[in-house]
Amino acid sequence: MGAHSVTGEATIAQAELPASPEMLKVTLESILQRYFQEPVEVAGLVQLTAGAAAQTWRFEVHKASGNQLLILRRGKDEDQFAGALSKADEAAVIVAAVAAGVPAPRIVLALEPENGLGEGFVMECLEGETLPQRILRDARYATAREVLAAQCGRALAAIHSVPATSVSHLPVADALSQIAFYEKSYRDFEQPLPVFDLAFQYLRQHAPQDESLTLVHGDFRNGNLMVGGEGLRAVLDWELSHIGDPMEDLGWLCVNSWRFGHSDKPVGGFGDRQALFEAYATAANVEEVDADRVAFWELFGVVKWGVICLYQSWVHLSGAQRSVERAAIGRRVSECELDIIELLKAAH
């Protein structure tokens, strides 16, 4: 953890991601030809996201044994405040998660240094909706909304069952180390927010000490879930996964910001805690979910999101990267303040 030192170098790394679409097409064809052991043609290459240092491309590979829609992810998301995994490490986590039965896109291959494309991987391209507002509002997802909370419970139980040996490359981030990281970050921004000080005090005093650590997705929320009419299709964006308290994932999924206005449905804006907890407990073969521990991690999640908002606006204010979006996000911190107070009231 700690990719960004808060007061030091604030520059968003502008990593070089060379290759024009034409070059990328030729290079991908040679990589995939070796992988599939047959002649291939890459067609319809389009860039889906262009971060400062990370890219996502979609393309179709044409070959005699059948055409396939694929995704290329390359570079490293330098915009993740707490530090993202390298693409090679992320691919290894997804492989381990799919092997444990988690619905996630299958990895086709990880890029090798001699490919000349930097870090990255190719995965299958799945169809589905990821925009939270559509998932929460569109009539075509009405059935999905009924079953999503339970499906999330089962997917999370599968994630947390991944054998430690297959994810031993991941960093360990337990409750106390994460609290220390985010509290130091908050103080370094020098914005006096008593509500945050109260929350950190509470979190330090109530951090679970007897954590049995497992694989944690780290960003399991509405927005990183691919959904179809029938429900959950895939869990996406594994770059924040780590070894930690499994209840961290359940708490984060319930943070009010990820309910997108549907605050009466605590699980992602689509479900209730009981459905999530019961499905999780059954799939994980435990008697029940420790609701207090999930509440602790929900509070931690709101605090963490607040510190991320402070960071984003500071990237703008410090001049590292001027942007009206980053400036505006600074004024979302007050949303976190009110939610923190709500959770502290409920905890006492």
Add this chain to the structure above:
Amino acid sequence: MPINRPTESELIEAVVEFLQGEVLPQLNEPGLAYKAKVALNSLNIAARQSLQGDFLAQFESVLLGRYLNAEGSAEELNALLIDKIREGEVDSSDAVLLDVLTTLSLNKLAIDNPRYSTFKKYRPE
């Protein structure tokens, strides 16, 4: 001599109306239209702050001053409260403190985002 009209908030409102009515409909690129909406939202925050900001800062110093039994600006009193929390003199089991902080954060949200779900629970439209 007072500064001439339009006032600060009237000027911001005029710009909001211009951007909303004349510029936004001309933006065909979705990314740019999104950023323009974020920019408009920021202007609306500034307009609300220009109307309520001074009063709320005064209100904050009165409320915090009464809780802390001290005098000073809102900034000074926030710093004093933070010192007390960091030294362990107060904590989140203090219901009076949580009520004070609820009022203050509602006042901030009245400027930053009066449409926020938790805000609307306290102050329905």
